[in-house]
Amino acid sequence: MILDAQGIEMSYGALKVLHGVSLQVSESETFAIIGPNGAGKSTLFKVLTGERMTSAGTVRYRGEDLTKLPAFRRARIGFGRTFQVARIFGEVDLMTNVVISIEARLRYSGQSPGAWWRWTPAADVRLEAEEILERFGFPRSRWSDDAQYLSHGDRKRLEFCIALATRPDILMLDEPMAGMSPSDRKEMTKLLMRLKAETGITIVMTEHDMDIIFEMADRLMVLSYGEVIAIGDPEKVRDDPTVRKVYLGQGYQHA
Ligand SMILES: Nc1ncnc2c1ncn2[C@@H]1O[C@H](COP(=O)(O)OP(=O)(O)OP(=O)(O)O)[C@@H](O)[C@H]1O
Numbered sequence: 001m002i003l004d005a006q007g008i009e010m011s012y013g014a015l016k017v018l019h020g021v022s023l024q025v026s027e028s029e030t031f032a033i034i035g036p037n038g039a040g041k042s043t044l045f046k047v048l049t050g051e052r053m054t055s056a057g058t059v060r061y062r063g064e065d066l067t068k069l070p071a072f073r074r075a076r077i078g079f080g081r082t083f084q085v086a087r088i089f090g091e092v093d094l095m096t097n098v099v100i101s102i103e104a105r106l107r108y109s110g111q112s113p114g115a116w117w118r119w120t121p122a123a124d125v126r127l128e129a130e131e132i133l134e135r136f137g138f139p140r141s142r143w144s145d146d147a148q149y150l151s152h153g154d155r156k157r158l159e160f161c162i163a164l165a166t167r168p169d170i171l172m173l174d175e176p177m178a179g180m181s182p183s184d185r186k187e188m189t190k191l192l193m194r195l196k197a198e199t200g201i202t203i204v205m206t207e208h209d210m211d212i213i214f215e216m217a218d219r220l221m222v223l224s225y226g227e228v229i230a231i232g233d234p235e236k237v238r239d240d241p242t243v244r245k246v247y248l249g250q251g252y253q254h255a
Contacts, residue, residue, distance in 0.1 A: 002027045002170055002202050003048070007057030010043050017043050018226045020057070025170075028200040032213050035223035036246060041206040044223065045174045048204065049081050050074045061170075076108050080168025088158050090148030094138055097147055097158060098129040101165035132161045136191060153184035164195075173205040177212060189215055214238075222246070
């Protein structure tokens with residue numbers, strides 16, 4: 001078990017949005033959290049990643065209690081996070097964005113990323129950054145492009161590169177393909193599935209596009225009004241009468 005959340009409760013003022021939500025994610029699993037708009041998916045995500053603190057319940061990562069640990073401390077122990085809105089350094093080029101992330105990882109793990117006054121990354125750091133950029137479809141000719149001029153889809157891809165440079169054991173993806181064109185979505189789905197096959201990384205994701213969910217997820221959890229109404233493999237969840245009722249009228253395409 002890599003991630004184990006039990007009895008998560010969360011309120012915004014008087015509005016209670018999570019009512020005792022529990023979930024368990026196994027190593028190398030792709031686990032999707034779905035549900036209608038306002039069901040509490042993003043809020044649950046924030047609790048899992050440490051952006052918000054739960055008012056009750058526990059979050060454990062490989063047995064370690066993270067419940068009160070803020071997001072940046074979780075990132076150091078193997079949590080990778082990409083955000084709905086890409087957080088990249090717009091003023092510098094693609095290569096530098098990835099290099100910064102690798103150097104931060106090395107610094108946290110007590111390794112020296114090289115002398116800061118030299119302004120050029122160590123050869124192995126640069127090589128690693130090149131591999132990541134190539135893996136996510138940025139050819140050499142684009143490495144020195146300014147990040148601020150990227151298209152939305154490319155920003156998202158760079159965001160993945162930055163997250164992967166931290167060498168996470170678990171990737172937390174909150175609507176990773178939101179706002180992407182259908183062809184970018186297809187390409188990103190392929191990239192993520194390849195990444196998973198090659199590295200065995202665990203993925204926890206929310207996503208509105210059911211085609212992507214059914215292609216990628218090993219298991220799904222359905223939230224409705226902050227409660228878990230179904231959990232299991234995609235076929236079982238798709239055929240669940242309660243889930244069908246919740247999605248009635250919305251269709252499975254856009255949950
Ligand atoms: N910062 C906030 N302050 C007050 N209420 C909030 C806040 N964020 C979310 N909510 C409310 O909490 C509930 C759950 O919201 P949340 O964003 O977690 O749902 P969601 O399932 O991710 O929705 P969507 O699919 O639209 O992204 C909603 O009723 C929402 O209006």
